[in-house]
Amino acid sequence: MMTRKINLPPKKERHKLFGSVEPGLKLKPTEKEQMPDLQNAKKDFLFTIDSVGISNVKHPIMLKSDLNPTQQTTIASFKMTSKIFHDSKGTNMSRFTEQLETYRQNGGFTPSIKSLYDFTKELAERLKQKDASIEVAFPWFYERKGPSSELIGLNHADATISVSYVEDVGFISSASLTCAVTTLCPCSKEISEYSAHNQRGYVTMNVEFTEDYIEEKDWKAALLNAAESNASAMIHPVLKRPDEKMVTETAYENPRFVEDMVRLVAADLYELDFVQAFTVECRNEESIHLHDAIASLSYRKD
Numbered sequence: 674m675m676t677r678k679i680n681l682p683p684k685k686e687r688h689k690l691f692g693s694v695e696p697g698l699k700l701k702p703t704e705k706e707q708m709p710d711l712q713n714a715k716k717d718f719l720f721t722i723d724s725v726g727i728s729n730v731k732h733p734i735m736l737k738s739d740l741n742p743t744q745q746t747t748i749a750s751f752k753m754t755s756k757i758f759h760d761s762k763g764t765n766m767s768r769f770t771e772q773l774e775t776y777r778q779n780g781g782f783t784p785s786i787k788s789l790y791d792f793t794k795e796l797a798e799r800l801k802q803k804d805a806s807i808e809v810a811f812p813w814f815y816e817r818k819g820p821s822s823e824l825i826g827l828n829h830a831d832a833t834i835s836v837s838y839v840e841d842v843g844f845i846s847s848a849s850l851t852c853a854v855t856t857l858c859p860c861s862k863e864i865s866e867y868s869a870h871n872q873r874g875y876v877t878m879n880v881e882f883t884e885d886y887i888e889e890k891d892w893k894a895a896l897l898n899a900a901e902s903n904a905s906a907m908i909h910p911v912l913k914r915p916d917e918k919m920v921t922e923t924a925y926e927n928p929r930f931v932e933d934m935v936r937l938v939a940a941d942l943y944e945l946d947f948v949q950a951f952t953v954e955c956r957n958e959e960s961i962h963l964h965d966a967i968a969s970l971s972y973r974k975d
Contacts, residue, residue, distance in 0.1 A: 726754030739891035740815040749811035793838035803840040819916035826910025850896040851877040854904030859928035876900035879952040886947040903937035931955040931968035
């Protein structure tokens with residue numbers, strides 16, 4: 674490596690060296706009230722836009738859970754939108770983040786059904802629109818014990834909760850949860866002299882809540898149980914040898930196709946009184962194939 678002594682010019686001169694220029698003459702207004710507001714222009718702009726807003730907004734949230742840890746903080750990704758009619762040019766993007774910041778300053782954001790109802794209604798009012806929607810996606814962590822050793826570790830599932838508000842209609846709330854399970858192939862077990870191949874499966878449940886759901890039951894824990902209790906075996910973060918033996922044998926005793934999984938999970942969701950409609954998907958990362966196995970079904974109770 675060659676070295677040489679460098680005579681550095683002052684920082685302002687260095688900036689000029691790399692392209693900085695002196696500020697130009699500024700003639701446009703600097704006061705907000707005097708600035709033109711293009712987004713609030715009223716004219717016939719041809720089409721009504723179904724939704725416009727912001728997405729991929731990272732923000733800290735606080736979660737409550739029926740499973741340990743019962744209170745936790747995590748990072749969520751927010752999507753917030755509203756409709757604008759043909760006579761409006763655009764929306765006011767800054768008002769979405771202003772609404773989020775208001776909640777942060779007033780004790781933090783906890784995405785419960787009630788708080789999201791309040792949030793979307795207030796957001797619509799802030800935007801001076803008749804509707805608003807919010808989607809909050811986040812990792813949810815929960816403790817899992819080894820079945821024999823009872824050593825604890827943290828698992829996580831990917832959760833999303835969505836609320837839409839329309840002034841003359843009211844609220845619609847829904848959620849989804851994706852978690853990992855173990856599935857053992859029934860066909861492999863049936864035809865093999867010994868052993869059977871198994872794989873990691875991913876169960877995704879999308880549910881629409883009933884109008885009277887007020888979270889007396891934790892939907893996250895309920896959906897997690899619907900998936901895990903119907904799998905060949907659960908996923909564990911910490912396994913000692915006695916745990917591994919129990920998990921392996923449990924999987925062998927409970928073989929599952931993806932078709933079996935979606936039907937069994939659907940039965941559990943059907944029994945949840947706060948679920949109005951649901952879709953269940955299962956995707957197995959096959960261990961002896963290069964492809965995945967998939968299945969899905971949808972059902973509305975009404």
